[in-house]
Amino acid sequence: MPNKAPDSENKKYTYEDFLDIIAKLRAPDGCPWDRKQTHESLKECLVEESGEVIEAINNKDDANLCEELGDVLLQVVMHAQIAAEEGRFTMDDVVQGVSEKMVRRHPHVFGDIKVSSVEEGLDLWNAIKAKEKENAGK
Numbered sequence: 523m524p525n526k527a528p529d530s531e532n533k534k535y536t537y538e539d540f541l542d543i544i545a546k547l548r549a550p551d552g553c554p555w556d557r558k559q560t561h562e563s564l565k566e567c568l569v570e571e572s573g574e575v576i577e578a579i580n581n582k583d584d585a586n587l588c589e590e591l592g593d594v595l596l597q598v599v600m601h602a603q604i605a606a607e608e609g610r611f612t613m614d615d616v617v618q619g620v621s622e623k624m625v626r627r628h629p630h631v632f633g634d635i636k637v638s639s640v641e642e643g644l645d646l647w648n649a650i651k652a653k654e655k656e657n658a659g660k
Contacts, residue, residue, distance in 0.1 A: 541613060544599045548607065561601055568597045627651065 535543075547556035571593040578587035602613035627650045629635040630643060637643045 540595075541599060541603075544596070544603050548600075548603050556600075559600060559604065561604060564597060564600060568594070568601075571597055626654075 544556075547553045548559075550557070571590060574590040575587065575594055578584075578590050598616070599613060602611070602616050606612045625632045627647050629650075630637040630646060635646065637646060
């Protein structure tokens with residue numbers, strides 16, 4: 523029977539701990555399988571884990587949903603770690619980008635625009651998204 527890491531079941535891990543765990547797995551003295559992974563080799567894992575999230579939602583299985591969301595988070599952090607090792611971007615960049623996007627696309631929450639329905643909020647989101655894509659093409 524394999525030995526468990528000391529105190530692994532009693533420790534309360536943080537987001538920062540998780541980032542450190544993934545970096546350690548990818549380090550030269552880490553796990554050979556994790557070190558070998560690339561964006562391309564992990565594509566099927568991301569698809570599989572995303573499907574398992576959907577299955578847990580369909581089954582209304584909160585315990586499994588929690589676990590599967592962790593597996594999707596693992597995929598996101600692994601991709602960000604690989605990119606960081608290549609000097610392309612970091613997990614901080616991912617968090618910064620998605621945070622900026624959420625604030626920018628929700629001026630009815632973070633700004634002074636008012637919406638009175640779900641549909642108006644969605645129309646606003648889509649209009650902002652279209653404008654961003656238009657500006658990105660210039």
